[in-house]
Amino acid sequence: MQHRCLHGRSVPLFAAGVAVLLLPAAALPSSLPQIRVASDGRGFVTSAGEPWVAFGVNYFRPGTGWAPQVWRQFDAEATRRDFARLKEMGGNCVRVFLTYGSFYMERGRLAPEGLAKFDRFLELAEEAGIYVHPTGPDHWEGLPDWARGDRIADETVLAALEDFWKQFAARYRGRRALFAYDLLNEPEVRWDTPAMKAKWQTWLQKQYGEPAKLARAWQRDSQGLEFSAAPVPPKDTAAGPELADYQRFREDVADEWTRRQVAAIKAADPQALVTVGLIQWSVPVNIAAAWHYSAFRPARQAPLLDFMEIHFYPLANGFYEYREEDEPRNLAYLESVVREVARFGKPVIVAEFGWYGGGQPTIANGVHPFASEEQQARWFRRAIETTAGLAHGWLNWSFHDHPGARDVTEFIGLLTADGREKAAGRAFRELAPRLVELSARPPVLGDRPALDWDRLIVDPKARREFSDRYLQAWRVDPGRR
Numbered sequence: 001m002q003h004r005c006l007h008g009r010s011v012p013l014f015a016a017g018v019a020v021l022l023l024p025a026a027a028l029p030s031s032l033p034q035i036r037v038a039s040d041g042r043g044f045v046t047s048a049g050e051p052w053v054a055f056g057v058n059y060f061r062p063g064t065g066w067a068p069q070v071w072r073q074f075d076a077e078a079t080r081r082d083f084a085r086l087k088e089m090g091g092n093c094v095r096v097f098l099t100y101g102s103f104y105m106e107r108g109r110l111a112p113e114g115l116a117k118f119d120r121f122l123e124l125a126e127e128a129g130i131y132v133h134p135t136g137p138d139h140w141e142g143l144p145d146w147a148r149g150d151r152i153a154d155e156t157v158l159a160a161l162e163d164f165w166k167q168f169a170a171r172y173r174g175r176r177a178l179f180a181y182d183l184l185n186e187p188e189v190r191w192d193t194p195a196m197k198a199k200w201q202t203w204l205q206k207q208y209g210e211p212a213k214l215a216r217a218w219q220r221d222s223q224g225l226e227f228s229a230a231p232v233p234p235k236d237t238a239a240g241p242e243l244a245d246y247q248r249f250r251e252d253v254a255d256e257w258t259r260r261q262v263a264a265i266k267a268a269d270p271q272a273l274v275t276v277g278l279i280q281w282s283v284p285v286n287i288a289a290a291w292h293y294s295a296f297r298p299a300r301q302a303p304l305l306d307f308m309e310i311h312f313y314p315l316a317n318g319f320y321e322y323r324e325e326d327e328p329r330n331l332a333y334l335e336s337v338v339r340e341v342a343r344f345g346k347p348v349i350v351a352e353f354g355w356y357g358g359g360q361p362t363i364a365n366g367v368h369p370f371a372s373e374e375q376q377a378r379w380f381r382r383a384i385e386t387t388a389g390l391a392h393g394w395l396n397w398s399f400h401d402h403p404g405a406r407d408v409t410e411f412i413g414l415l416t417a418d419g420r421e422k423a424a425g426r427a428f429r430e431l432a433p434r435l436v437e438l439s440a441r442p443p444v445l446g447d448r449p450a451l452d453w454d455r456l457i458v459d460p461k462a463r464r465e466f467s468d469r470y471l472q473a474w475r476v477d478p479g480r481r
Contacts, residue, residue: 090432
């Protein structure tokens with residue numbers, strides 16, 4: 001969601017020219033089997049060959065501000081209790097956000113204090129039998145000056161991230177409790193920044209070679225048209241060849257960002273699993289405008305990653321308020337997004353999902369109505385049932401409710417802020433033993449409209465028509481799972 005002590009003796013390891021520290025193999029806990037992608041690409045298996053489905057939460061604690069101060073207010077004993085509780089409920093995985101503020105304020109140097117806390121976090125997870133899924137450094141606990149600009153296209157930031165991953169992945173190489181790396185929470189390629197403008201001009205030069213060819217492609221007069229002076233198209237640019245080119249260029253920027261970080265991780269730990277936590281408008285079926293598309297196109301990202309992740313919240317018709325007529329539209333929207341992400345032969349995890357229940361949100365001056373815990377639990381169940389077989393893992397957004405949050409996180413937990421299990425928590429318990437079976441069955445979907453990607457990323461009419469046709473098809477035949 002957007003807001004948004006070493007064991008034993010340390011030994012030096014040199015990965016891609018960077019000196020790092022790695023736990024000696026003898027000190028690594030071995031109670032958890034390693035998780036791998038299944039040979040057929042449908043889901044995950046343990047090193048013993050048993051099927052494994054990621055089921056858990058995004059982890060942060062209430063009472064730590066907004067955005068949550070996961071590491072600055074790290075409470076080891078509370079985390080130990082939470083992990084034991086999650087395991088008892090049937091959970092097996094927590095996704096947790098690394099931050100610049102606690103781990104990487106200085107380029108090329110990981111902060112020892114943050115690493116010590118993450119070491120302890122891993123130990124606690126291993127004790128409980130929980131896998132840890134860390135994201136790349138984000139802004140939750142502050143940003144260094146050098147990362148305050150364009151964190152996707154700026155070369156300074158990207159080179160620094162490569163250094164971060166070379167050190168971090170080498171340090172934790174072989175830790176079985178570390179399930180996989182998520183490069184960043186919900187990355188989006190920005191529209192108009194100095195870095196984007198410079199790369200756009202270079203891209204046009206490489207793509208067309210000479211201004212006359214560009215002018216013909218864009219159906220323009222070539223007089224005065226120079227690559228070095230080409231502006232970024234305005235956000236309100238109408239559908240046409242210029243907007244189509246700019247969207248393809250943005251996808252190239254996203255691919256380069258992913259490719260370089262994956263290479264850095266794999267150089268340090270070839271066995272590490274890597275993904276990216278894609279925001280739902282990475283599939284452009286319900287975006288406000290062309291600029292709203294994240295440009296992280298699943299078809300292009302999938303070959304670079306070990307598995308896919310997508311986040312989803314029920315926003316098909318604005319803020320979901322549990323109106324009966326809006327549930328089918330949101331479930332159809334959910335299926336269309338996850339179905340697209342799942343088309344490319346890689347397992348999929350719905351790494352953020354859920355909705356509020358057990359209170360009335362205070363956001364937007366309290367305009368949204370009270371929702372019961374039972375309504376929240378119904379959406380939780382329906383979201384999993386709708387994507388079972390397409391997805392092979394689900395992580396609820398937050399373990400606890402989070403008073404003070406400025407979005408649905410206020411009431412989105414499986415537990416209340418004081419630890420009482422909610423109806424969604426009971427639904428979590430009930431579903432946990434069934435997920436391996438549910439995920440193993442390929443879904444049988446009815447007739448669905450094809451997604452014409454190149455039209456959808458430039459044409460709002462095409463997006464509306466696709467969403468309406470998909471909903472109609474879903475109503476006729478919701479499919480069987």
